[in-house]
Amino acid sequence: MSTSKTAGAATATAVAPDVRPILSVRDLTIDYLGEPRQPALVQDVSFDVLPGRSVALIGESGCGKTITSLAVLGLLPARMRVAGGSIVLDGVDVLQASERTLRDLRGRTVGAIFQEPMSSLNPTMPVGDQIGEARWLHLGESRRAARAKAVELLDRVGIPNAARRARAYPHELSGGMQQRVMIASAIACEPAMLLADEPTTALDVTVQADILALLADLQRDLGLGILFVTHDLGVVAEFCADVVVMYAGHVVERAGTRALFAAPRHPYTAALLGAVPQAGQARTVLTTIPGRVPPSGAFPAGCRFRPRCAHAVATCAEPQHGGADGDHFTLCDRVAAGELTPRRRT
Structure with a gap:
């Protein structure tokens, strides 16, 4: 999330609480049918994108961000299939829509911006x-x-x-x-919504700032909802109002940007934040996450983050439920049980 910037920089057009989401993803599960086969490559992913609001999908490479966004567009690769859940885009059930309807949605209802123009x-x-x-x-x-x-x-x-x-x-x-x-x-x-997959990664810092300012202006003027897929946590802090953190196909934390930056609750989120250099803290040792995201076909049993988690204990298993405090969701049974408290950044 941010370096020297704070989550307070993230802004969004105010929306009424009863406004219908442009995009609603519920319990999305995607199987990989290639070799090695991986059931639930993406599992139980849920989030909404509201008009005038930006939602960031973050996580390391291989966590399922791009696959999730391709599913929203109805463009999953041939060896992947949706095994469960729903995707509703501007009132249209994407998973039940015909190819003609999907073609109409792409461009007309949702526009896409990709990393390498x-x-x-x-x-x-x-x-x-x-x-x-x-x-x-x-x-x-x-x-x-x-x-x-x-x-x-x-x-x-x-x-x-x-x-x-x-x-x-x-x-x-x-x-x-x-x-x-x-x-x-x-x-x-x-369109009612933009899907932006790493739209600033290939640009230098000055141009990146110009592009983000342009997107913010367009969002304000047109009331666009934006799903922003990125690795750049500084961009998330500056631009996005809500954050969905993914790890190995699971949503491990979901919250407003300010709340998540101030007090990340899942160990993975806290580790991601700790790995970002902080202005004014020269020569400090950055937090690292040992190991790497498990590849398809090699997901560990139980909690998928357990082999890399600094807080794992012998009783850690497949999370059965998330801890939810208002709109702040965390997929960790230890957090839900109160055994782990929010880690506030300094």
Whole structure:
């Protein structure tokens, strides 16, 4: 979560408590059918994304963040299948929807921003045509009207000389401009939600800050809900209102960003926070988490974090329930029983 920044930097458009989520994921379980086979690669994942609010999915590589986000889009790889749970996107049951309905949802209801824009953009098409394509496909606009809207969108995301840049090919743009093109494409059909998978990782710090500011402006102006998949805990502290912490396919902690930063309750979350350098604490030894996330087919019996947990005891088993204090959920029986208390960062 943060380095020198505090969770207080995370902001969101205020929403009424009875507002319906744009995205509601409940008890999502995904099996891996390849070799080695892994039942419950992702298990019992639940969270909501509300209008005007950003939710971060965090955890080490291999924890299930990207698989979860692909399931939201109905784009799971061939060897994976949803074994249980539900995904409701703007009132549509994603798991029961036809491929045609899913195609309509992608772009029209949810826009996607990916980590490497150069690998996502079509190198053979001018960027303006790529942005406009979504509008004539989903909204039925003429190609001329779609191109004009593409120029407007490029201007909106801060690209100078938008009319000229609309005729450029992706390789003619810098990395920061490519990412702005991806954002313009993602919001082309005025979706209710954005799914941003590591959208700033490949950018330098200055450009990253500009992109985050742009996303915050768009969120405020359009009321977008954003699902933000990231490893960058500083970005989470600055940008996201809620956090979902995943480990080996489980949601181990879920809370508002401020509450989670102030008092992480799951040992894994506390270890992640402890591994972030703190401003003003030079030459300190960072916390490390021994070992690595277990690969598919090698999940340990019982609590999946137990082999790496500094607080594990002989009685630790598969967590049967999470400890919930209001909106703060923790998947650890020792926390639920009061044997572990919240660890507040200093």
